[in-house]
Amino acid sequence: MKHRPLPFVILAILHLIEPLLKIAYFKATTHFPVIDIVENISHLNSSRAVFEFWLLFPIGGLALLGVKKWSYPVFVSVQMYSIYSHLNYEPFTWPYASSTPQWPSLFILGCNIAMIIYFLLPEIRKPFFNKEDRWWEHRERYTIRIPCSYSLSSSNALKDAEVLNISHSGAFITLPESEAICGEKMIVNITFINDNICLNAKIISAHEFDDEVGFGIAFEYDNIWEKLYMTKIMKLISRAAKKHHAQQLAA
Structure with missing residues (x-):
């Protein structure tokens, strides 16, 4: 609900x-x-x-x-x-x-x-x-693969990863890192179709999703404009996820 x-x-x-x-x-x-x-x-x-x-x-x-x-x-x-x-x-x-x-x-x-x-x-x-x-405030989470990149607060190195599921409040992404980075801050860059957003985030857990190892991250919005732009991207993701689900049902 x-x-x-x-x-x-x-x-x-x-x-x-x-x-x-x-x-x-x-x-x-x-x-x-x-x-x-x-x-x-x-x-x-x-x-x-x-x-x-x-x-x-x-x-x-x-x-x-x-x-x-x-x-x-x-x-x-x-x-x-x-x-x-x-x-x-x-x-x-x-x-x-x-x-x-x-x-x-x-x-x-x-x-x-x-x-x-x-x-x-x-x-x-x-x-x-x-x-x-x-x-009633819990955001819907969409299972969808989206390429992304990130850099940890402890390192300036930019690394590639992949979003496996995402909501307005956070995401699960594949990270080739050890569990020692749980709790660490990061900057994640997500691009979906023609929209791109760069957000601060915090790694909150390490687990598996669809048999792939990764980390759950929570987005840390700096201002309302980031929230609004993410809302726009989530609407696009929602449409894409529903279209993909309908195609799977029709197959």
Whole structure:
């Protein structure tokens, strides 16, 4: 599976559209034109009111979609602040302009409280703090032979090798070296069709793949441009691998 858990996505979407749900509720209960409602909202006279109306729940939604180390404390902080603001709500003030907070916000808030309690379970918190538990982020690996060259940090000599499988995060390549180089840094140069990329990498393991001895390497991107360019190359590799697989099935 390559996608985030469905409950995370649904609740995050509800967070992101929560300001629109409030506007829809205003429309349904007051029958005012939407333009009048938006104009009244635009006259909020404090930064706190603007924040609570437009940004509070969407920030929680973005945090929930992020599922990173920073996401958990941000999500919980948003919900704690929301609980505080609801408990201290003054009738007929913004952002609800009613005797009690509106039911869409109360519904999402109830879900949030349930989520906070749910996230207290250690197994549920793991994806936020352990990247390996984010199964939807795992990159697909393609088995394909690609010529490459490399140089180790301990030597300036440029040597030829071959990629046997590759993903956006790393590759398995044949290396005529001893296992003593595990953990060593290297620079690897990969060319696929007309695209070439040179990346820093770290040798993380020595094993066999398809009865060939080699090393697993992890790419160490220096900037976002390298990541984007590698994404482009991986799309080309994906198409080539799928075409090759289809040809094998047809043979």
